Amino acid sequence: MKYESIQLEKKVNVHGQDSTCFSVEPVLRCLPGCSPVKTTSVNVGFKCFAADSSRDLSNIFNESVDLRDSTEAHLACSCSAQCS
Template identity: 55%
Template sequence: MKGKLCGLCGKADGEFRQEFQAPSGRQIKNAVSFAHSWVIPGESCRDASECRVKHESVELQKPVRLHGQDMKCYSTEAVLQCFAECSPVRTTPVTVAFHCIPIGELFY
């Protein structure tokens, strides 16, 4: 099984520098964000069989100004979010990278 595993158990290949690999294949830098990447989201707020969250890219909520331009910044990885009709029981800070574009430019 060496080197043929994935998920929360890592790859079991004896290498420890790249153990936090998300389902997308991206390397995650911290344990909390890594664990969150493997959560199976539910379909709705009332879905008791799965977690009541979804993976979603988020917009940074604080203003950013780079090189004299106002920017909008979006997470480069999906993070766990409550469904719109749900309220969180608790929150956990995670570390995620953001990509910023000047306000007014199209983002795809």
């Protein structure tokens, strides 16, 4: 498992523009190839960008919060033999 920025799954309109939002707080997620078997709802801050813009997310944890919303944090994962 690792902490990472995640994309908000629902469509958001910020300042009159369709936007894509990413968490500015790390959220615990399963590694690629693994599936969550236990989750919990967490409320985190998101930074939103115009949907058609490209964005470097390497400094996302230093961005300001545009909105807060709930998302799922993974607490336990099930991995295939090659990923565990």
